[in-house]
Amino acid sequence: MRDVLRILLPPLIWLASFVAIYGLHGVGCVLLWPEVAMPVMSLFRWLLFLAWLAAVLAQVGLLLALRSERFRSDSPFIRWTSTAMSWVGLIATLWTLYPVAVLSPCAVG
Incomplete structure (x- = not known):
């Protein structure tokens, strides 16, 4: 069961x-956080950037952690798969969340 957790x-x-x-983006838009000024960026941008x-x-x-002695699996296949999934998770986080955290504004309606 731990191996499944390592992979998922x-x-x-x-x-x-x-x-x-x-x-957080939706809540920030509704509560008008983009209008709250702070140094460098608005409160909205700071919170989204810090969450990202x-x-x-x-x-x-x-x-x-999954590459460390303490948490890695004894199985070479599980070790490889969990490491690969960790890279996939990291790349997905960078790729899909960067735009909303840094570029996407609230729609004016």
């Missing part, structure tokens, strides 16, 4: 991060 945890973290950041950064760091931490 990276995409599950990506999924949770995806939902959380898009949800936390998601990336979680994926990197998981990748490092």
Whole structure:
């Protein structure tokens, strides 16, 4: 059962991060966070950027943990697969969440 968790945890973290950041984006737009000025960026941009950064760091931490002696599997196949899935989770987090965290504005309606 631990081997299944090793394989599925990276995409599950990506999924949770995806939902959380898009949800934060929606809440921020409704509560008008883009209009709250802060140094360098608005509150909205800071929160989205920090949430994205936390998601990336979680994926990197998981990748490092699954490669460590303590958490890696004894099976070479599971070790390879869990490492590959960790890379997939990290790349998916970088690729799919960067635009909403840095580029996407709220729609004016």
